[in-house]
Amino acid sequence: MSMFRRDSETGEEIAHRVTTPNGKTIITATNDEFWRQTPGAEVEEVRGYSRTDGFVVERTVS
Numbered sequence: 001m002s003m004f005r006r007d008s009e010t011g012e013e014i015a016h017r018v019t020t021p022n023g024k025t026i027i028t029a030t031n032d033e034f035w036r037q038t039p040g041a042e043v044e045e046v047r048g049y050s051r052t053d054g055f056v057v058e059r060t061v062s
Contacts, residue, residue, distance in 0.1 A: 004029045004050055012047040015055055027055040 004013035016032040019025050021040030028035070035041045048058040 004055070007047065010047070012058070013049050013055070015046050015048065015057075016043050017046045017057065017060070018043050027057070 004015050006013055015027050015029055016035070017025060017027055018032075018035045019042040020035075021038065027046070032043055032045075035043045045061040046057045046059065047061060048056045050056070
């Protein structure tokens, strides 16, 4: 079972790509609001699918 929410229309998994204030990039299934409130962090919604070795980003949602 995936920890990411799924878009009911497209079947894509929904995640957020966060670039932290110190330049690290992470993919998160939760806490996007925490990062949106963090000064210097950049957050964008991404769609794709999860694998055992991580999340594969297929596209960015504007």
